[in-house]
Amino acid sequence: MDRWTSLAGRWERLSLDIVPITLKEANQFVADHHRHHGPVTGHKFSIAVSDGVGIVGVAIVGRPVSRYLDDGWTLEVTRLCTDATKNACSMLYAAAWRAAHSMGYKKLITYILESETGASLRAAGWKCVGQAGGLRWTGKRRPEVDLYPAQMKLRFEKE
Template sequence: MITEGGISIEIVPITLKEANAFVSEYHRHHGPVTGHKFSIGLAEGENIVGVVIVGRPVSRHLDDGWTLEVNRLCTDGSRNACSMLYGAAWRAARAMGYKRLITYILESECGASLRAAGWKCIGQAGGLRWTGRRKPSVDLYPAQMKVRYQQEVTG
């Protein structure tokens, strides 16, 4: 729990349904996800101010059984919420035995919350749009390059 100016925010359990409802209301460019390994909420009193949804990597090449992906992270703009959720997601993934946690941000996003939570920038990844047989008929997110960040067990 972190207290700033008399306001306490804390990590709380949350269902996928609740997390997806929050994403539907607040996320700038992504919608809900269909599945997850776990979700974590961040609450100020009774109010949810952020969520992180963690699942298997979207890229089948990274789905090695030891890696998870932050598929959605969304907040209402509360201070330090993103970095708290990224940190909580990594601690939970590690506690479950996973060795690596990855996520992607748009090239136009700065990544400050990820760096504040100790994540390492791996560099540019992915393309502007989905390609191949599973390509959606309508873009599901802005057509920008992505940047991959990760946390990894070392040693």
């Protein structure tokens, strides 16, 4: 994917490329840029997208948070975060699926807030399978302060 920028008064093309990134580096990007989530504890792999100058987005992929979906064949994009660079989200979702699939996984899932459009997911070939989760955590382990906006989530899958 190409991006244009003005350098010294003339327009030049910057291409976007998928690059490897460590969990520590990806978590730092999430801490600096994500609207409502913080870093994660672990992962299976992380990838980034670069504009040739720096990192403009990251995807962190791990085991599904839901124990019911953790079947050994499914992974979850637990964080996806960009600096709003055009096409970075859809590039990361598509690259995450290619990597997971090439590792032998059969399904990749992720969740977005109901208020988000899911356009990047659909552009990368993912399907919305409906609402998931609740408005808030419940039970003994519920945090005192909500960790994310109290909205229903939408689950997307790629098989």
